[in-house]
Amino acid sequence: DAGVIQSPRHEVTEMGQEVTLRCKPISGHDYLFWYRQTMMRGLELLIYFNNNVPIDDSGMPEDRFSAKMPNASFSTLKIQPSEPRDSAVYFCASSPRGGREAFFGQGTRLTVV
Amino acid sequence: AQTVTQSQPEMSVQEAETVTLSCTYDTSESDYYLFWYKQPPSRQMILVIRQEAYKQQNATENRFSVNFQKAAKSFSLKISDSQLGDAAMYFCAYSTGYGGSQGNLIFGKGTKLSVKP
Numbered sequence: 001d002a003g004v005i006q007s008p009r010h011e012v013t014e015m016g017q018e019v020t021l022r023c024k025p026i027s028g029h030d031y032l033f034w035y036r037q038t039m040m041r042g043l044e045l046l047i048y049f050n051n052n053v054p055i056d057d058s059g060m061p062e063d064r065f066s067a068k069m070p071n072a073s074f075s076t077l078k079i080q081p082s083e084p085r086d087s088a089v090y091f092c093a094s095s096p097r098g099g100r101e102a103f104f105g106q107g108t109r110l111t112v113v
Numbered sequence: 114a115q116t117v118t119q120s121q122p123e124m125s126v127q128e129a130e131t132v133t134l135s136c137t138y139d140t141s142e143s144d145y146y147l148f149w150y151k152q153p154p155s156r157q158m159i160l161v162i163r164q165e166a167y168k169q170q171n172a173t174e175n176r177f178s179v180n181f182q183k184a185a186k187s188f189s190l191k192i193s194d195s196q197l198g199d200a201a202m203y204f205c206a207y208s209t210g211y212g213g214s215q216g217n218l219i220f221g222k223g224t225k226l227s228v229k230p
Binding site: 030031033035042043044045048050056089091093094095096097098099100101102104106107109 | 146148155156157158160163204214215216217218219220221222223
């Protein structure tokens with residue numbers, strides 16, 4: 001398996017623009033997680049899905065952030081409108097049911113200028 | 114709420130020597146899992162070792178071992194025979210045992226490990 005695939009690897013956008021981050025989990029994994037990593041706050045869970053259904057979105061910072069999982073093989077994290085403080089590395093991870101670990105993608109480094 | 118604390122922002126070790134990274138956590142749950150993740154400059158998150166809270170025996174993976182002190186809520190990582198490739202950020206993480214997956218993680222702030230040749 002190719003592992004968790006995220007795109008793009010790097011994204012630079014201007015303040016106010018819409019940003020969409022994409023994730024393809026490992027085939028057969030029931031759980032999908034979105035994390036954000038910043039210097040100030042470290043790694044924090046934004047939202048996670050089980051069988052394409054959002055289970056806990058309490059980590060989503062604002063209404064500007066939204067996440068979807070239209071099918072078992074694809075998820076998006078959207079920021080609209082983006083702000084400079086959204087600059088961070090965003091990780092997607094997946095896990096099988098009863099899984100003993102989360103498998104992380106390579107992350108997307110987002111820079112909002 | 115559960116918390117994870119890593120009190121050492123940076124550590125340094127000589128190649129071939131042993132180093133211990135500290136981690137403490139707070140929880141009222143009895144069923145949980147603890148992890149150490151490694152993040153090299155490539156930023157890929159790599160699982161180093163995991164420990165189930167119900168197991169008394171400390172986990173070991175080759176040169177990596179943990180000292181799990183449940184009563185003290187302490188979970189330290191020992192790296193033996195340190196290698197240059199061990200240089201990275203190390204994150205301690207906690208996951209509840211009551212969900213269907215151990216991917217719902219609470220991370221510490223990390224310890225940056227440098228390895229000197």
